[in-house]
Amino acid sequence: MKSKKDKIIDAAIDLFAEKGFNNTSTAEIAALSGVAQGTLFYHFKQKEGILCEVLDQVLQHTITGYDNISQHEKNGLECVEALLRSENLVVEQHSKKVTVLIRDMTDEVHQPGTHGFALIESFLKYKINLLSKFLSKGIADKSIRPVAIEETAWFLDAAFYGVMHLKLLKPLLIPPLDEHAIRFCIDGLKPNPNLI
Amino acid sequence: MKSKKDKIIDAAIDLFAEKGFNNTSTAEIAALSGVAQGTLFYHFKQKEGILCEVLDQVLQHTITGYDNISQHEKNGLECVEALLRSENLVVEQHSKKVTVLIRDMTDEVHQPGTHGFALIESFLKYKINLLSKFLSKGIADKSIRPVAIEETAWFLDAAFYGVMHLKLLKPLLIPPLDEHAIRFCIDGLKPNPNLI
Amino acid sequence: MKSKKDKIIDAAIDLFAEKGFNNTSTAEIAALSGVAQGTLFYHFKQKEGILCEVLDQVLQHTITGYDNISQHEKNGLECVEALLRSENLVVEQHSKKVTVLIRDMTDEVHQPGTHGFALIESFLKYKINLLSKFLSKGIADKSIRPVAIEETAWFLDAAFYGVMHLKLLKPLLIPPLDEHAIRFCIDGLKPNPNLI
Amino acid sequence: MKSKKDKIIDAAIDLFAEKGFNNTSTAEIAALSGVAQGTLFYHFKQKEGILCEVLDQVLQHTITGYDNISQHEKNGLECVEALLRSENLVVEQHSKKVTVLIRDMTDEVHQPGTHGFALIESFLKYKINLLSKFLSKGIADKSIRPVAIEETAWFLDAAFYGVMHLKLLKPLLIPPLDEHAIRFCIDGLKPNPNLI
DNA sequence: CATGAATGAGAATTCATTCAT
DNA sequence: TATGAATGAATTCTCATTCAT
Numbered sequence: 001m002k003s004k005k006d007k008i009i010d011a012a013i014d015l016f017a018e019k020g021f022n023n024t025s026t027a028e029i030a031a032l033s034g035v036a037q038g039t040l041f042y043h044f045k046q047k048e049g050i051l052c053e054v055l056d057q058v059l060q061h062t063i064t065g066y067d068n069i070s071q072h073e074k075n076g077l078e079c080v081e082a083l084l085r086s087e088n089l090v091v092e093q094h095s096k097k098v099t100v101l102i103r104d105m106t107d108e109v110h111q112p113g114t115h116g117f118a119l120i121e122s123f124l125k126y127k128i129n130l131l132s133k134f135l136s137k138g139i140a141d142k143s144i145r146p147v148a149i150e151e152t153a154w155f156l157d158a159a160f161y162g163v164m165h166l167k168l169l170k171p172l173l174i175p176p177l178d179e180h181a182i183r184f185c186i187d188g189l190k191p192n193p194n195l196i
Numbered sequence: 197m198k199s200k201k202d203k204i205i206d207a208a209i210d211l212f213a214e215k216g217f218n219n220t221s222t223a224e225i226a227a228l229s230g231v232a233q234g235t236l237f238y239h240f241k242q243k244e245g246i247l248c249e250v251l252d253q254v255l256q257h258t259i260t261g262y263d264n265i266s267q268h269e270k271n272g273l274e275c276v277e278a279l280l281r282s283e284n285l286v287v288e289q290h291s292k293k294v295t296v297l298i299r300d301m302t303d304e305v306h307q308p309g310t311h312g313f314a315l316i317e318s319f320l321k322y323k324i325n326l327l328s329k330f331l332s333k334g335i336a337d338k339s340i341r342p343v344a345i346e347e348t349a350w351f352l353d354a355a356f357y358g359v360m361h362l363k364l365l366k367p368l369l370i371p372p373l374d375e376h377a378i379r380f381c382i383d384g385l386k387p388n389p390n391l392i
Numbered sequence: 393m394k395s396k397k398d399k400i401i402d403a404a405i406d407l408f409a410e411k412g413f414n415n416t417s418t419a420e421i422a423a424l425s426g427v428a429q430g431t432l433f434y435h436f437k438q439k440e441g442i443l444c445e446v447l448d449q450v451l452q453h454t455i456t457g458y459d460n461i462s463q464h465e466k467n468g469l470e471c472v473e474a475l476l477r478s479e480n481l482v483v484e485q486h487s488k489k490v491t492v493l494i495r496d497m498t499d500e501v502h503q504p505g506t507h508g509f510a511l512i513e514s515f516l517k518y519k520i521n522l523l524s525k526f527l528s529k530g531i532a533d534k535s536i537r538p539v540a541i542e543e544t545a546w547f548l549d550a551a552f553y554g555v556m557h558l559k560l561l562k563p564l565l566i567p568p569l570d571e572h573a574i575r576f577c578i579d580g581l582k583p584n585p586n587l588i
Numbered sequence: 589m590k591s592k593k594d595k596i597i598d599a600a601i602d603l604f605a606e607k608g609f610n611n612t613s614t615a616e617i618a619a620l621s622g623v624a625q626g627t628l629f630y631h632f633k634q635k636e637g638i639l640c641e642v643l644d645q646v647l648q649h650t651i652t653g654y655d656n657i658s659q660h661e662k663n664g665l666e667c668v669e670a671l672l673r674s675e676n677l678v679v680e681q682h683s684k685k686v687t688v689l690i691r692d693m694t695d696e697v698h699q700p701g702t703h704g705f706a707l708i709e710s711f712l713k714y715k716i717n718l719l720s721k722f723l724s725k726g727i728a729d730k731s732i733r734p735v736a737i738e739e740t741a742w743f744l745d746a747a748f749y750g751v752m753h754l755k756l757l758k759p760l761l762i763p764p765l766d767e768h769a770i771r772f773c774i775d776g777l778k779p780n781p782n783l784i
Numbered sequence: 785c786a787t788g789a790a791t792g793a794g795a796a797t798t799c800a801t802t803c804a805t
Numbered sequence: 806t807a808t809g810a811a812t813g814a815a816t817t818c819t820c821a822t823t824c825a826t
Contacts, residue, residue, distance in 0.1 A: 004807085020303050022218055025799060036808040041801060043806095103302050107216055110299060110365050121368065151376040154362065155355075158373065162358025166350065169306050172317060177354065180347040188384035200790080221816060232791045237818060239789095396786085412695050414610055417820060428787040433822065435785095495694050499608050502691060502757050513760065543768040546754065550765065551743075554750025558742065561698050564709060569746065572739040580776035592811080614796060624812045629797060631810095787826080795819080802812080 005043045007033040012050045017096050021051065021104035051105050052115050054097050059123045062090045066130055076138020081186050083134060084160060088178050091164055099168040102161075128153045138189065145191040156185060201239045203229040208246045213292050217247065217300035247301050248312050250293050255319045258286045262326055272334020277382050279330060280356060284374050287360055295364040324349045334385070341387040352381060397435045399425040404442045409488050413443065413496035443497050444507050446489050451515045454482045458522055468530020473578050475523060476552060480570050483556055491560040520545045530581070537583040548577060593631045595621040600638045605684050609639065609692035636696050640704050642685050643693060647711045650678045654718055664726020669774050671719060672748060676766050679752055687756040716741045726777070733779040744773060 002010075011033035015024040026047055030037040044050055065086035071079055091098050108116035131153035138144030163181045166174060198206075207229035211220040222243055226233040240246055261282035267275055287294050304312035327349035334340030359377045362370060394402075403425035407416040418439055422429040436442055457478035463471055483490050500508035523545035530536030555573045558566060590598075599621035603612040614635055618625040632638055653674035659667055679686050696704035719741035726732030751769045754762060 022303065026801085027799075030809095037800095038802085038808050038810095039806080042808090045801095047800065103306060106299050106302060106365075107218060110367070112367055124366075124368065147380075148376060151371050151373060152380070154370055154373055155359065155377050155380060158358035158362045158377070159351075159355035160358070161361065162354035162356070163351065165357060165361075166354045169302075170320075171306070171308050172320065174350055175347050177347060177350055180344060181351050181354070184343075184348070184351055184384055188380055222818080223816080234791050234793090234818090234820085235789080238791085241818090243817070414695065418822085419820075422788095429821095430787050430789095430823085431785080434787090437822095439821065495698060498691050498694060498757075499610060502759070504759055516758075516760065539772075540768060543763050543765060544772070546762055546765055547747075547751065547769050547772055550750035550754045550769070551747035552750070553753065554746035554748070555743065557749060557753075558746045561694075562712075563698070563700055564712065566742055567739050569739060569742055572736060573743050573746070576735075576740070576743060576776055579780075580772055584775075584780055613794080615794095626797090626799085626812050626814090627810080630812085633797090635796070787824105789824095791820105791823080793820100796817100798816080799812100799814100803808105803810095805808080 004033070004035050004039060008035060008040055008043060009050060009053060013054060013097055013100055016051075016100040016104055021100070048108050048116070051101065051108060052119065055101055055105060055109075055116060055119055058090065058094055058097055058101060059119060061094060062087060063123070063126065065090050066127070071134075071137075075141045075143040076134050076136070077143035077186065077189055079134040079137060080131065080144070080156070080189065081182060083131065084156070084182050084185070087160065088182075091168075095168060098164070102165060103169055124157070127157060131156060135189075142191060144189045147189065152189075159185065200229070200231050200235055204231060204236055204239060205246060205249060209250060209293055209296055212247075212296040212300055217243075217296070244304050244312070247297065247304060248315065251297055251301060251305075251312060251315055254286070254290055254293050254297060255315060257290060258283060259319070259322065261286050262323070267330075267333075271337045271339035272330050272332070273339035273382065273385055275330040275333060276327065276340070276352070276385065277378065279327065280352070280378050280381070283356065284378075287364075291364060294360070298361060299365055320353070323353060327352060331385075338387060340385045343385065348385075355381065396425070396427050396431060400427060400432055400435060401442060401445060405446060405489055405492055408443075408492040408496055413492070440500050440508070443493065443500060444511065447493055447497060447501075447508060447511055450482065450486055450489055450493060451511060453486060454479060455515070455518065457482050458519070463526075463529075467533045467535040468526050468528070469535035469578065469581055471526040471529060472523065472536070472548070472581065473574060475526065476548070476574050476577070479552065480574075483560075487560060490556070494557060495561055516549070519549060523548060527581075534583060536581045539581065544581075551577065592621070592623050592627055596623060596628055596631060597638060597641060601642060601685055601688055604639075604688040604692055609635075609688070636704070639689065639693050639696060640707065643689055643697075643704060643707055646678070646682055646685055646689060647707060649682060650675060651711070651714065653678050654715070659722075659725075663729045663731040664722050664724070665731035665774065665777055667722040667725060668719065668732070668744070668777065669770065671722060672744070672770050672773070675748065676770075679756075683756060686752070690753060691757055712745070715745060719744060723777075730779060732777045735777065740777075747773065 008029060012024070012029045015028055015032060026040050027037055029050075030040050040047075044053070066083060069079060069082045069086060074082060105116055108114050109120050111117055128150070132149050135144060135147065135149045135152055139146050139149075160181065163177050167177060204225060208220070208225045211224055211228060222236050223233055225246075226236050236243075240249070262279060265275060265278045265282060270278065301312060304310050305316050307313055324346070328345050331340060331343065331345045331348055335342050335345075356377065359373050363373060400421060404416070404421045407420055407424060418432050419429055421442075422432050432439075436445070458475060461471060461474045461478060466474065497508055500506050501512050503509055520542070524541050527536060527539065527541045527544055531538050531541075552573065555569050559569060596617060600612070600617045603616055603620060614628050615625055617638075618628050628635075632641070654671060657667060657670045657674060662670065693704060696702050697708050699705055716738070720737050723732060723735065723737045723740055727734050727737075748769065751765050755765060
């Protein structure tokens with residue numbers, strides 16, 4: 001059976017996804033999750049705490065995904081690709097939560113000093129580090145051409161953030177982009193011209 | 197002399213940039229711009245209206261930038277690069293406004309039916325069209341390898357949105373990315389292996 | 393051609409009828425009547441002034457109707473009936489205005505000291521006087537049984553106010569009441585042998 | 589001890605009676621009732637909700653009054669008279685509330701779809717039904733002449749609404765009307781040989 | 785006569801949060 | 806753990822009205 005805390009999170013995510021964080025009151029969350037309004041603050045203390053919890057969950061999933069990449073069987077380029085695919089997978093499996101996070105967590109996440117900011121910061125550091133490691137490995141094993149490592153890592157992060165943003169938040173007719181984006185980036189990293 | 201409406205916009209952007217849209221009250225905007233609070237609503241009817249006006253301005257600048265690309269002197273690839281650089285330039289020249297827009301306009305812009313959404317939608321259509329035209333041109337004149345046109349156009353949009361997002365909103369130590377991003381994408385479009 | 397003042401009144405009545413006085417802003421009235429908002433206050437000075445003007449018009453019509461009753465051809469009872477029918481006619485011919493007046497003029501009209509109150513007060517005095525005169529005449533000429541004059545006059549006023557109120561303001565399925573009400577009251581005034 | 593909700597209602601009625609619904613702010617109600625302004629909206633959600641609650645109370649009293657008429661001891665005419673007197677009694681016992689209701693509830697009550705309208709509608713249906721039953725009974729037992737039942741029921745309702753309206757809302761020197769009105773109507777219902 | 789930009793005094797409502805139970 | 810009545814600060818928005826042109 002689901003704990004009250006989980007019920008709250010689920011209800012909150014549903015409401016945030018539908019109406020946005022700022023247009024959802026704690027009263028509504030309480031009502032939808034079937035708990036008293038006070039209970040919400042027993043578990044979270046701040047409304048934003050719900051978002052932080054969700055962010056934490058999603059980042060955990062993402063990191064777990066990263067850790068499951070079996071590096072010893074792969075060359076650097078394959079590691080990079082595995083990382084990108086792993087991330088895509090998490091986004092797909094938790095698309096509602098991710099949508100809410102990238103749409104509504106702006107206030108919390110972009111202001112140094114908040115808990116959300118700290119979470120994101122350390123996650124990004126971890127991710128960029130890992131990507132850099134993979135890129136170095138690739139350059140060493142010749143699967144990747146000699147790119148500027150840090151810049152490329154950040155660019156890959158940015159590019160896939162943009163793709164995710166487009167996919168999740170723009171209710172427009174957009175062609176499936178994930179595979180194309182991965183191909184474009186991976187091919188762009190290869191040392192030799194085996195372009196289609 | 198500046199009109200009251202312009203004073204309001206300037207004050208609002210400054211405040212939004214500093215504290216965020218949701219943490220800025222109309223009273224503060226009125227105070228900083230030196231008009232009565234009612235005047236604000238005489239000119240904008242909704243607090244969000246200010247953001248819409250700013251969005252409109254920035255999109256106008258961007259489109260003007262696009263239109264200034266002299267296509268007949270360039271091959272397709274050069275056109276694409278010019279477009280990306282043009283966009284970068286606008287972002288740099290209006291970085292405060294753009295920052296506010298991508299951070300704070302989420303509610304308005306992601307909900308079909310709003311004015312902001314309509315603005316974005318038609319702008320994106322225009323941009324993707326133009327990018328597609330350039331890509332086609334480049335494929336025809338052999339400056340670009342035969343990529344999937346629509347997907348590539350959307351990917352370029354997404355990637356540079358991501359880069360801009362990172363640059364403007366993450367108060368982290370991030371290396372300058374613009375030039376690297378442009379090179380990566382442009383090189384990735386070239387048909388032949390003249391990679392550095 | 394209609395004067396701007398008349399346009400304002402017409403627009404105001406339409407809006408008041410639809411949405412009520414308190415839910416109609418002077419801006420809306422100005423917009424619908426095609427004049428500037430300032431023009432409204434050039435002609436009326438107060439929003440309530442519009443209602444007062446309309447009240448004045450309707451009372452004029454009513455009094456004109458009263459004055460057209462040719463008393464010398466009728467006995468007292470016939471005079472009373474003529475008065476009631478005359479009033480009914482005015483209500484029917486100006487039903488929209490009357491509806492607005494009895495629904496929306498409550499604040500203005502029930503507070504001694506206002507212009508609206510004065511208008512109503514003197515009108516009622518006139519009406520009750522006239523009714524009393526007719527009743528007296530009827531008692532004298534035996535067309536009416538010997539009723540208490542003042543009380544009966546007020547009762548007739550009240551009863552037909554109630555009927556009008558029901559007809560104009562209750563969007564319910566109510567049978568046509570006017571004729572029945574007139575018959576009931578007129579018959580009730582006739583000399584009647586077997587009263588307890 | 590009085591609940592906060594009751595305190596709010598009492599204060600509101602006093603203020604509405606004195607200054608009218610539209611000229612009374614929720615802040616004033618809160619101040620007079622000694623609760624925080626937010627508490628008002630915790631209990632009522634809308635300012636109009638207070639009026640609805642009062643309407644409900646008064647209608648309950650009225651219906652209770654109707655139900656206390658012991659029909660088996662009376663003929664039809666006596667039942668009608670009892671109903672009219674019962675209603676008069678409620679109006680007198682709750683004159684302040686009734687005054688406020690008929691003066692200030694216009695917006696809420698005359699617009700189908702509102703809660704107030706629904707309350708009034710079902711009450712009127714009940715009342716007209718009851719009156720019709722009494723009239724039928726009277727016609728059967730010969731205490732009432734053969735009048736058109738539905739029309740007469742509505743007319744009685746309208747006439748006494750008018751009388752109440754006059755009594756409560758017109759600060760004019762008006763003679764006591766209740767008894768006279770009842771007599772006039774009751775006598776008008778009696779079997780009467782010489783109608784045209 | 786007519787305008788419409790500007791005003792400022794409110795007003796209703798919202799809502800995260802607290803706390804006694 | 807859980808509750809829900811109560812809060813009060815904050816906020817957007819409304820609107821009749823004015824006045825310089």
